[in-house]
Amino acid sequence: xxxxxxxxxxxxxxxxxxxxxxxxxxxxxxxxxxxxxxxxxxxxxxxxxxxxxxxxxxxxxxxxxxxxxxxxxxxxxxxxxxxxxxxxxxxxxxxxxxxxxxxxxxxxxxxxxxxxxxxxxxxxxxxxxxxxxxxxxxxxxxxxxxxxxxxxxxxxxxxxx
Numbered sequence: 747x748x749x750x751x752x753x754x755x756x757x758x759x760x761x762x763x764x765x766x767x768x769x770x771x772x773x774x775x776x777x778x779x780x781x782x783x784x785x786x787x788x789x790x791x792x793x794x795x796x797x798x799x800x801x802x803x804x805x806x807x808x809x810x811x812x813x814x815x816x817x818x819x820x821x822x823x824x825x826x827x828x829x830x831x832x833x834x835x836x837x838x839x840x841x842x843x844x845x846x847x848x849x850x851x852x853x854x855x856x857x858x859x860x861x862x863x864x865x866x867x868x869x870x871x872x873x874x875x876x877x878x879x880x881x882x883x884x885x886x887x888x889x890x891x892x893x894x895x896x897x898x899x900x901x902x903x904x905x906x907x
Contacts, residue, residue, distance in 0.1 A: 754842070767805070788817070849882055853894075862897060882894075882900050
């Protein structure tokens with residue numbers, strides 16, 4: 747779980763990536779369009795309920811093509827210290843390790859911020875979402891919410907800071 751497939755690169759997202767994220771998601775008939783507030787979220791102008799200002803936004807690329815993205819922020823929601831806001835993987839890149847690589851990158855950011863308890867609002871329309879998060883150690887918190895009591899478990903002992 748700690749190594750990326752060799753053709754996948756994860757990096758911090760830039761403002762220029764937002765349009766490509768929306769385009770990539772728009773080609774996927776199984777999901778709703780991208781959140782129109784992503785740019786504002788990334789820039790710190792959109793704040794989800796009980797969100798704190800620090801946030802991180804990552805993209806994964808495979809062969810120079812956007813393969814997915816993830817974002818999260820610090821929070822006080824439900825007694826958590828961090829929250830996963832977005833996670834999307836392009837249809838052609840699913841089950842290739844992209845989602846896990848993105849989650850590990852965000853988990854490292856949370857750990858670096860001192861956030862241990864991290865929650866995620868699971869999209870009921872995404873049948874793979876809850877099983878993915880649960881495979882990575884998330885536990886039920888409330889209806890459609892999961893929590894990692896210690897997000898560092900996602901990273902594994904070899905890469906914890």
